[in-house]
Amino acid sequence: MIDIRALRENPDRVKDNAARRGCTVDVDKLVALDREYVGLIREVEDLRAERNRLSKECQTNPAARDTVKEMKVTLANKESRMAELKTVVDEQMTWLPNFLSPDVPDGGSDADNAALRFVGKKPEFAFAGRDHQALGELLGIIDTGRGAKVAQSGFYYWVGKGAQLTQAMFFWAQQELVKRGFTLFMSPCVAKEQTLFGTGYLPFFKDQTYTLSGEDLALIGTSEQTLVGYHADEILDAGTLPRRYTSYTPCFRTEAGSYGKESRGIFRVHQFHKVEQIIFCLPEDSPRCHELCLENEEYLLQQLGLPYRVVNVCVGDMGAPGYKKYDIEAWYPGYGGYREVTSNTNLTDFQARRLGIRYKGSDGSKGFVHTISATGVTDRVVCAILENFQQEDGSVIIPEVLRPYTGFDRITPGV
């Protein structure tokens, strides 16, 4: 949610931003409705002041009661119009996108993202590289068929050494982030509507959400929802910022409308797993914290030995709550291209405003915190490990940093 004062003081800026981000809210109409609303606030509050004054007078002057009774009718009419306007204005406000960092590239899709740098050396195979699905089947470590049998298409099993490798990576990543100042959480994997709304997933990504029937609960699409929601309606002591939180949870997404798009393997699925990075910080600190999360992402991929590129995500490929976003795309030799493995968004005060997360400084300063939401690692990173470290016979060499956690240094077909 943007500050409604921005709308009142500089509607053109809001309008331009909304247009650039493909938002269909009629800003001019919204401004007019808000203006009427603010005018009514004045009238209603004046009437209430008069009513309150007369009510006190009733104790000594019973005749005042009749006056107040009459006044209540007028007041009730204005109040109901005011409530009506507020409902409409609030609803429209929730659809307005965040403002953009000046260095966000234009563009309509991920093809327009700006590559910032390429890191790591792509492996060179003297054989035809397999993709993760082929490797997973050959090694018997990814089972999509039984995932579909038991749950639905889009669910899958990691099996045997694949599951060990995956768990090893997730545990290792959590440990690394803790070393870097993050507090580890185990989080609920469901959240109520208000939490999803507050984090900006609703109303924008409603059709991506699995809701539980008969409950005000949905499966989380990311632990960002529960970690950011953790401090809803709280005032944080500025001295405790930035706060760095991490957790490892499953993430559930319906992926409505994306059937058939890059659907081979387990790249786009209904349930994946993620180690998340969340930072709450002071407004002036959010660009720095955003970079910090990117450094962490890069550090993890470098330790694993994976080649990747960093992209500055363009307007059209960024969700409405984002102010600036970096994606990291790992190299997938079996697939033959770079594919998104992490994303890292500076949401500025967009979530904090909706959730009521504020800070207070000892110098009396106060305001909404900024939030950064970034990936640590996901299952997609394991897919990249499989593709990059595959051998001609289909076996996969385990990155050294993970070996203390896996207890083995390679996965071999038939073993």
Add this chain to the structure above:
RNA sequence: GGAGAGGUGGCUGAGUGGUCUAUGGCAGCGGUCUUGAAAACCGCCGUACCGCAAGGUACCGAGGGUUCGAAUCCCUCCCUCUCCGCCA
């Protein structure tokens, strides 16, 4: 799932129709005193919104209702705690 108790400001905890944003304590801020600190004493100390300002309005779990007037009375809902049952 069954039974009971309760939700008031950063915390604690009074308040059962009007002068209540709301007693007291703790924490916090400022000051007196002190070489400094502690203690003691004095003062300040919620949030949001409207307004140039003066000031005003709203908020005692949420939403309705009664009333000239609701933290206080009525209704609905939510949540928390305790005990019992079940159980990873």
